[in-house]
Amino acid sequence: MPEIFVVRHGQASFGSDNYDQLSELGWQQARWLGEHWGEDGHQFDHIVSGDLQRHRETAQGICEGLGLDRHRVEELPQLNEFDFKKVMQAYGEKDPDSAPAANAERAEYYRFLKLAMHAWSSGEINGAESWQQFEQRIEEVLGVLAAGARGGRTLVVSSGGAIAMMVRQVLGAPSHSVTQLNMQIKNTAVSHFFAGRRGLTLHSFNHVPHLDNRQRRQFITYS
CATH class of the missing domain: 3.40.50.1240 (Phosphoglycerate mutase-like)
Structure with a gap:
């Protein structure tokens, strides 16, 4: 097979x-x-x-x-x-307070990416696609x-x-x-x-x- x-x-x-x-x-x-x-x-x-x-x-x-x-x-x-930077950027524009600081721990980055992906999959935001x-x-x-x-x-x-x-x-x-x-x-x-x-x-x-x-x-x- x-x-x-x-x-x-x-x-x-x-x-x-x-x-x-x-x-x-x-x-x-x-x-x-x-x-x-x-x-x-x-x-x-x-x-x-x-x-x-x-x-x-x-x-x-x-x-x-x-x-x-x-x-x-x-x-x-x-x-x-997928263009994860575009997805995160779109979510950051939708909910600026949730975005991690520039020097944040890696865990904060992944927390934000998870939120952004959920919003993307539910049609709340669009990325590059x-x-x-x-x-x-x-x-x-x-x-x-x-x-x-x-x-x-x-x-x-x-x-x-x-x-x-x-x-x-x-x-x-x-x-x-x-x-x-x-x-x-x-x-x-x-x-x-x-x-x-x-x-x-x-x-x-x-x-x-x-x-x-x-x-x-x-x-x-x-x-």
């Missing part, structure tokens, strides 16, 4: 001028995942990623760990993350991935929000579950789907086999 392994990008550069690049740890997380799969004899017939820098770099790191040519990766912009447009492009890319699997194994690199929307659509879960799922997804975590005649089914979610051990648990991150 065709299989699709969807990976969230490695740790990005939270708090820097360019969030959309992997930190040194993000690169290492990606290489470790590739090495783990290589040691287990995993091979992929197709490798696909979004076209954000953190997606490209994560795919490159995984390929390095696997000993594969980076040029095998196909890019699909439908796999890109509407919630319905986000739903539609993820539904479309799931169809592309399922059709392209063709009995093989496909590796996909994307982002937390996009992956959360994939899981919500495959499970038929309510819209608010996207926010809950998004906040849980670890960097370079793997969600595993099977593609059958009736569509995709979820086999496992948010798994980090390359990090879940005594030596590496300290390197599990969420941003």
